[in-house]
Every structure is written in structure tokens, then in C-alpha cells.
Amino acid sequence: MPQSVFLTGATGFVGGAILRRLVDDKKSPIVVALRLSSQSLPLDVTTAHFETFDASTPWEGCFTGVGTVIHSAARVHVMNDTEVDPLSAFRKVNVEGTLNLARKAAAAGVRRFIFISSIKVNGEGTSTGSVYRADDVPAPVDPYGISKLEAEQGLHVVAAETGMEVVIIRPVLVYGPGVKANFFTMMRWLDKGVPLPFGAIHNRRSLVALDNLVDLVVTCIDHPSAANETFLVSDNEDLSTTQLLKKMAEALGKPARLLAIPSWILQTGAIFFGRKSLSQRLCGSLQVDIGKTQSLLGWIPPISVDDALKVTAQYFQEHQTK
CATH class of the missing domain: 3.90.25.10 (UDP-galactose 4-epimerase, domain 1)
Structure with missing residues (x-):
């Protein structure tokens, strides 16, 4: 029996599209992480429930038979953030929650961890004639971009310490249905x-069209050359x-x-x-x-x-x- 794919953020814009693609492909069993208050998904998937997503989330027992984690859940960038300390709020979910999930997954023997990051890790914009590349020196500006970079850095440490493969994908603006x-x-x-x-x-x-982003994520589940790499994605x-x-x-x-x-x-x-x-x-x-x-x-x-x-x-x- 093929190993399962464990997906977070399945009720979101990107995560929901990833889930639909995984179900349509029917290649692997699917485990979906859902908040306790979320409605059950009307799909033939296994659910792993959690109450809060942070450093204390108890993921033990959730990764039996799981080969790949696709982590698309996040505290997303919002306009006019009302948090007194936005960076702290982003770190709680995007850094501490992500690294807790990754460490628990690695301890359970998960082979690969795919992290949906953001182009904001590279920066906020390019000048005429210049482009961002995957291996550029990061230059995030806002709290969201900083939190995503810190999560990436922490994941590289987890990968080095445990041997779990990490794949980082930085999308530009995503559009779609x-x-x-x-x-x-x-x-x-x-x-x-x-x-x-x-x-x-x-x-x-x-x-980047939603379908193009999802196609790249699914490609990275098994592609041997994706291991421990960072990828930018767009419609080209x-x-x-x-x-x-x-x-x-x-x-x-x-x-x-x-x-x-x-x-x-x-x-x-x-x-x-x-x-x-x-x-x-x-x-x-x-x-x-x-x-x-x-x-x-x-x-x-x-x-x-x-x-x-x-x-x-x-x-x-x-x-x-x-």
C-alpha cells in the first residue's frame, strides 16, 4: 500500500485545491489536518484534528503510514493587521507551529516535508530588468515574509538533524477559482x-494560476531532484x-x-x-x-x-x- 500524504490547510484557497487534486489522482491515501471546530470534509480522507496550531500542538500518532507532509496552512498576510505585535502573531503560527509539525513528522519517520512559503521571502518587488531567483539572498520586509523566512531556516535545521527531506516552494500571487x-x-x-x-x-x-501551483506541489511529492531544494513558481x-x-x-x-x-x-x-x-x-x-x-x-x-x-x-x- 502506498504511503499517505498528510495535508494541512485543506480548507483554504491553496490547500483546498491541493486536496482536490490529490483526491482526483487517487495515487495515495490522504490524511487531512482539521481544526476541531471545522466541519468534516465530504471526501474519502482520514482526518487528524487539532485545536490550535502552534508549538504545543500534539501531533503524536497522526503520521502512521505517512510518507509526505504538505504544509499549506499559515497565518496569512492581511491588510491593516490589528495585532499589537504582528511579527509575534505570525511567528506563533508560521514559525513555531511549522517547526513543531516538522519535528513531530521527522520523529515519526516521514520522508519528505513540502512547505508552501512565499515570494515575500525574496522581497517586495524587483527593479526594471531584474528578477528574483530561488537562490538569491532573502530580503523580506514585512512580518509575514520574515516569519516565512524564519520557518524556512528552521526547516533546514530539522532536515540536517533528522534526514527528513524538505522542499520549499515560494509562490508569487496566486489566482484561480x-x-x-x-x-x-x-x-x-x-x-x-x-x-x-x-x-x-x-x-x-x-x-501563478492555482492549477499550476498545485501541479508543482504534486510533482514535488515524489520527484527525487526536489529533495532539500527551494523553488520559485509562476505561470512563466x-x-x-x-x-x-x-x-x-x-x-x-x-x-x-x-x-x-x-x-x-x-x-x-x-x-x-x-x-x-x-x-x-x-x-x-x-x-x-x-x-x-x-x-x-x-x-x-x-x-x-x-x-x-x-x-x-x-x-x-x-x-x-x-
Whole structure:
């Protein structure tokens, strides 16, 4: 009987998609970690319940027959965080909780630990003509990125001490059916035909479709060259904000009403209204080089940006509330 895959974060955007893919593939038994307050998943999986995810979570007995842990649960980056000490809150879950899970998994004989990290470990943006690479010196800026880097560093220590293989994946912005936050907001505006002042933005940003990220995660379960490596992941098709909005509008079957406002005006206005971070995401660049991912794993993103946007737009239109 094949060894099981143990998955955290299965009720989240990325984790839920990983779970659906694992179920569809039917290659391995699946164990899903769920909070005690979570509803049971309507799938043929084994559940391991926990109350809080931190350094004290008792995982003993949860890894019988498990060969791989896929850890996608996290305290995620949020706008306008209300925590008095955000870094401490991120560390409790993303660092202490992750390393506790990894140590317990290693002690139980788990072969491989796949950690869904973040491109924020590399930094917040790239300058014209430059890209992030997997082996660059990390330069996180915000508490979320710092916590993800510290988790990565701790996992390398666990791997060295125990022999458990660690695979780190740093996604860029993930989009797909059910996406929320700014991506969802942009789709809603485009769907309503709202004129947007983003018709003259010439930045370059890497994105990754949910299906492409999931495909890489599943590839890393068994690929021998993935052991103890860090991978960046994207669709390998970088777009400006203006290009992305035009493609989104096309996927929605709506005209893109984009006003050609110079980006420096948008950035100045965003700073004036205290939205500098938002202007960075809309006007700044963030590009990644996935050459290492492709060469070591022989991996090619299986879905194009256009096809991924069509699926995302279809889901949005079928599930949006009027």
C-alpha cells in the first residue's frame, strides 16, 4: 500500500485545491489536518484534528503510514493587521507551529516535508530588468515574509538533524477559482464596467494560476531532484497591470474601460491617501525566474494565463452575489 500524504490547510484557497487534486489522482491515501471546530470534509480522507496550531500542538500518532507532509496552512498576510505585535502573531503560527509539525513528522519517520512559503521571502518587488531567483539572498520586509523566512531556516535545521527531506516552494500571487482580495475586487469592477485608472501601467509582474501551483506541489511529492531544494513558481508569462486587466476583461466577456493615467500620478495619490503598499502591487514590478524549477524538475506550467483566467472568470460569474 502506498504511503499517505498528510495535508494541512485543506480548507483554504491553496490547500483546498491541493486536496482536490490529490483526491482526483487517487495515487495515495490522504490524511487531512482539521481544526476541531471545522466541519468534516465530504471526501474519502482520514482526518487528524487539532485545536490550535502552534508549538504545543500534539501531533503524536497522526503520521502512521505517512510518507509526505504538505504544509499549506499559515497565518496569512492581511491588510491593516490589528495585532499589537504582528511579527509575534505570525511567528506563533508560521514559525513555531511549522517547526513543531516538522519535528513531530521527522520523529515519526516521514520522508519528505513540502512547505508552501512565499515570494515575500525574496522581497517586495524587483527593479526594471531584474528578477528574483530561488537562490538569491532573502530580503523580506514585512512580518509575514520574515516569519516565512524564519520557518524556512528552521526547516533546514530539522532536515540536517533528522534526514527528513524538505522542499520549499515560494509562490508569487496566486489566482484561480475562488480568489479573493484585490484580484477579486478588480474582477468585480471590470464585470460592472467601472472605468479604472490603470490603462498606462508598464510594470511587469509574475503570477501563478492555482492549477499550476498545485501541479508543482504534486510533482514535488515524489520527484527525487526536489529533495532539500527551494523553488520559485509562476505561470512563466509576466504581465503589466494594464495587460492583466485587459485579459481579465476578455475572460469576463466585458470591455476593459481603462483610463490612461500615468503611474506616477497614481503612486503619488496612493501615498497621499496612505495606500503606498497597494500602489506598489498595482504599479510596481515583481518578476521571478523559474529556470531552476524547470531544469531540476523538468516542470512546465500546464495551464496558460488565458485559460486560467477563463476558468477564474467563469467561477466568479457563477458564484458572485448580485
